[in-house]
Amino acid sequence: MEDQTELAPAVRSILSAARDRAAEGRSGEVAVEPRGLRAAFDRAEADGRVPVIAEVKPTSPTTEGTREDDPVALAEGMVAGGAAALSVLTEPAHFGGSTDTLERVREAVDVPVLRKDFVVAEAQLDAVESDVVLLIARFVGDDLPDLLAAARDRGFQVLVEVHDRDELERALDAGATLVGVNNRDLAELVVDLGTFESVAPRVPDDVTLIAESGIGSPADVRRMRAAGADALLVGSAIMDGDVEANTRELVRAEARGGAVGSDADGDGANDESDTRDTTETST
Numbered sequence: 001m002e003d004q005t006e007l008a009p010a011v012r013s014i015l016s017a018a019r020d021r022a023a024e025g026r027s028g029e030v031a032v033e034p035r036g037l038r039a040a041f042d043r044a045e046a047d048g049r050v051p052v053i054a055e056v057k058p059t060s061p062t063t064e065g066t067r068e069d070d071p072v073a074l075a076e077g078m079v080a081g082g083a084a085a086l087s088v089l090t091e092p093a094h095f096g097g098s099t100d101t102l103e104r105v106r107e108a109v110d111v112p113v114l115r116k117d118f119v120v121a122e123a124q125l126d127a128v129e130s131d132v133v134l135l136i137a138r139f140v141g142d143d144l145p146d147l148l149a150a151a152r153d154r155g156f157q158v159l160v161e162v163h164d165r166d167e168l169e170r171a172l173d174a175g176a177t178l179v180g181v182n183n184r185d186l187a188e189l190v191v192d193l194g195t196f197e198s199v200a201p202r203v204p205d206d207v208t209l210i211a212e213s214g215i216g217s218p219a220d221v222r223r224m225r226a227a228g229a230d231a232l233l234v235g236s237a238i239m240d241g242d243v244e245a246n247t248r249e250l251v252r253a254e255a256r257g258g259a260v261g262s263d264a265d266g267d268g269a270n271d272e273s274d275t276r277d278t279t280e281t282s283t
């Protein structure tokens, strides 16, 4: 485990709560038949959509208030807006998530669903089935190879999240084939899209690469794609307002003829809100 003294207090508290939850693991291992994530990205590309993983995130340590809408309705809106896959927070204390929500969402949609949580112990993997599970390199430290194997044994696809080149090396050494670069610094909770740009060139072509956090506009989407993102993971910018229209706006960021100034389907979604501040501190 890495030294956590520099982490934001909210993140330290999330991790200690995660370790307590690890003790509550269900008896028996889950056996997942996963919906393929790479195939879902390929289908989106073939259809002219930027592959977007839209995240159901009712709240976060630095978001004001909690979105109380039915998560299943939100998830269905994201899929209707063109999301290639979904991410569902299952962390209860700080993100308003639950394993029950994930189960309900996964039942309601056909796309792959990523379980977004702070998994630090093998027992946590058995809390709920999902198509993809997240392992955060910084938090699992030397346990990464073992947790990766334990997750794959259960059938999960594994997204390994990194924030710098050292973590990327560790992820690749452990055999990660799905890598997410988090633009949010977990020490300061500040977002910098330059993080992805500095790490992406070190990622081999055969690894599926996802840009995570702080993507708020079609211009941000294009910037991350130009830097090599196969797909994007977007939470706050989609959760803020009409999730279907927000998803559609980002998914269409590369559509020919562009969305600039036009709104062909009248959904009000493509007004190119390129001025959103990418240094915001929401998580």
Ligand SMILES: O=P(O)(O)OC[C@@H](O)[C@@H](O)c1c[nH]c2ccccc12
Binding pocket: 055, 057, 116, 117, 118, 136, 161, 182, 212, 213, 214, 215, 233, 234, 235, 236, 237, 282, 283
């Ligand atoms: O809301 P944003 O800035 O679009 O970010 C989404 C996602 O990347 C972020 O929620 C996230 C990335 N890694 C995490 C790990 C745990 C919890 C949350 C996250």
